[in-house]
Amino acid sequence: MKSYDIAAYIWPAYTGDEPRTKIFWDEEIGEWQTVRDAYGYVKDNGYVWARKPLLGFQNEADPKVMEQQIDLALSHGVNVFIYDWYWYDDRPFLEQCLNDGFLKAKNCKDMKFYIMWANHDANYTWDRRNAGKLWDAIWRGDVTIDQFYNIGRRWIDQYFKCENYYKIDNKPVISIYALKNFVKGFGSLENTRKAMQWLDDECKKEGFGGVHFQFVRWNGKSENISGVDGGTIETTNELISELGFSSLTHYQFVHFTPIDRDYLELLPDVKKEWETVAEIYDVPYFPHVSIGWDNNPRFKDYSFGVCKNNTPENFEKALHEAKDFADKTGVSLITINSWNEWTETSYLEPDDLYGYGYLEAIKDVFGEK
Numbered sequence: 001m002k003s004y005d006i007a008a009y010i011w012p013a014y015t016g017d018e019p020r021t022k023i024f025w026d027e028e029i030g031e032w033q034t035v036r037d038a039y040g041y042v043k044d045n046g047y048v049w050a051r052k053p054l055l056g057f058q059n060e061a062d063p064k065v066m067e068q069q070i071d072l073a074l075s076h077g078v079n080v081f082i083y084d085w086y087w088y089d090d091r092p093f094l095e096q097c098l099n100d101g102f103l104k105a106k107n108c109k110d111m112k113f114y115i116m117w118a119n120h121d122a123n124y125t126w127d128r129r130n131a132g133k134l135w136d137a138i139w140r141g142d143v144t145i146d147q148f149y150n151i152g153r154r155w156i157d158q159y160f161k162c163e164n165y166y167k168i169d170n171k172p173v174i175s176i177y178a179l180k181n182f183v184k185g186f187g188s189l190e191n192t193r194k195a196m197q198w199l200d201d202e203c204k205k206e207g208f209g210g211v212h213f214q215f216v217r218w219n220g221k222s223e224n225i226s227g228v229d230g231g232t233i234e235t236t237n238e239l240i241s242e243l244g245f246s247s248l249t250h251y252q253f254v255h256f257t258p259i260d261r262d263y264l265e266l267l268p269d270v271k272k273e274w275e276t277v278a279e280i281y282d283v284p285y286f287p288h289v290s291i292g293w294d295n296n297p298r299f300k301d302y303s304f305g306v307c308k309n310n311t312p313e314n315f316e317k318a319l320h321e322a323k324d325f326a327d328k329t330g331v332s333l334i335t336i337n338s339w340n341e342w343t344e345t346s347y348l349e350p351d352d353l354y355g356y357g358y359l360e361a362i363k364d365v366f367g368e369k
Contacts (some may be wrong), residue, residue, distance in 0.1 A: 004326065004366050005168075007080035008073070008348055009116065009251065009338040012097035013060035013126070020093060023138075024126040032057040034128050035342045038297035049296050051342070054350040060340075061096040063104035069349075070102075070111045073339070076346065076359035077366040080166055081111060081339065082175065084118040087151055088139035103162070114166040115159060116175035116216065116251070117151075118145075119182060131298045141178060142185030145195050151198045156206060168246070170209035174199075177216045177251065189242065196244050214286075215245040217277060218255040237281045248281055249335045250288035252346070254305065259293045263310040267318055274325050285329070287322040290337040291315055291358055294345035307345075312357030319365040336362075 003340070016028030025033040036057065038049050040158065058065045080305030081102065087095035102108060119141040124130040143151065159165055160172040167173065176182050186192045200210045240248070250273075253259060257269045270289075277285045296303045322334050337346050350356045 001368070003325070003332065004076045004077075004288065005080050005112070005114075005166075005333045006080050006321070006336060006362060006366055007082050007114075007333060008336045009082045009084060009341070010060075011084050011338060011341050012060065012094045014060050014340060015096050015128060017059070017096040017100065017103070018094050020088075021126075024124075029057060029059075031126065031343055034126075034297055037128060039064070040345070041300075043186065043296070043300075043302045044327070045302050048303050049294065049345070050353075051345070052352040053342070054352060054355065059101075061101040063101055063106070065245040066097075066105040067107050069339075070105055070107050072359070073348075076348075076356075076363040078336070078339070078359070078362060079112060080333075081113045082116050082335065083113060085178075086117040086122075087143060087147075088122060088141070090147060092154070093139075094356050099158070109164045112164050113159075113162075113167040114175065115155065116177055116214075118177045118180045122299075125298060128298055128300060132301060132303070140181075142181040145186055145191060148186070148195050149198070151285075152202060156202060157238060160203065160208065161206065165209070168212045171212035171246070172203060172208060173212045173214055173247075174243075175214040175216055179215065189239075193243055200244070212246045213244060215240055215248045216251050217248050218250075240281055240283060245283060247284045248277060248284040248309070249333075250290075251335075252337050252344075253290040253307070254293045259307050260305045262308050262312045263292065264317070265352060266307070267321060270318070271321055271325070272307045278325075278329055284331050286331055286333040286335055287309045287325045288335045288337070289315070289318045289322050289349065291346040296342060297343040297345070310345075312354050312361045313360055316361035316365060319350075323365055 015030045021030060022028065025031060027033050037051060040048060040050055042048050067278040102113065119139045121137040122139040123135055123137055155174065165172055183189060183192045186195055196213060201210045250256065252281060253266060253270060256268055256273050267360045274285065274287050292307040294306045296306070326334055328330060336348065340347050340349050348358045350359065
């Protein structure tokens with residue numbers, strides 16, 4: 001029987017242990033502050049968001065909490081966590097949930113993990129008081145080559161060497177969220193390729209087969225990097241091959257299809273995107289499934305674009321489609337948004353509306369029969 005790797009993204013902001021998050025959440029409980037404040041809040045148009053975590057507002061930088069979450073994930077078929085990883089102001093940001101929570105959990109080695117470098121600029125979207133009003137960047141996501149050397153060594157020494165770090169063909173997987181920022185900081189495609197080759201060489205020195213760079217695709221246009229180095233190339237197969245990416249996936253349905261409609265109406269467009277990507281790129285595409293989208297918790301005013309009827313039953317239908325696609329294309333990794341994106345209403349964790357329904361859907365589709 002074929003085995004699958006079901007990988008859920010983790011947003012590592014549910015802790016007060018990162019001092020720099022106080023500018024967004026001053027009560028030192030991380031983005032749980034936003035989730036709590038959004039519950040039952042009536043907007044001008046009458047819209048109400050009402051979700052509560054069944055497990056409570058847990059500090060995910062606590063290893064005992066993560067022991068519980070690892071057990072919960074594994075028992076329902078989720079066997080890989082993809083941690084959103086940040087580097088702002090020439091130092092890491094929001095590492096506590098990974099370093100102090102997950103990696104110190106007694107059962108950590110039972111769970112695979114890898115990193116998605118969330119190298120987008122940071123603005124006030126995380127601050128419910130100012131979201132939608134202040135758009136200036138607080139921190140930039142692009143880095144210089146010298147900064148990347150420090151980042152790469154950190155990845156290798158702290159994460160890639162972990163025996164449970166997710167690898168493909170003995171190559172640690174590192175996912176890149178924002179290609180435009182990735183290239184922007186290095187100044188040219190040539191310099192970007194040199195930086196990627198440097199990390200590949202460093203990994204080989206450590207006994208790995210190199211590094212597996214994973215590209216996070218948006219809509220095929222938003223990553224247009226023209227103007228960075230005078231080139232006009234977009235995210236074509238040519239570009240992906242030139243830079244040396246080994247695979248692709250997505251992060252969220254909202255990145256490539258209109259989201260303000262019924263969940264089942266999305267699925268034909270989602271399948272079309274999967275098929276398009278698999279056709280135009282020479283590297284493997286790992287199908288992605290999002291649970292939903294509604295980022296109203298982050299805004300006091302109504303935020304347009306809400307996915308409707310994203311029930312566990314409909315989510316299960318999407319999972320069946322992803323499984324069929326994976327079988328047809330010969331891949332075994334499927335990415336899920338997400339484990340805990342509460343303020344975007346796309347999470348697997350149990351809540352007071354559907355209970356453990358989303359997790360049960362994964363177990364029903366991918367669990368042993």
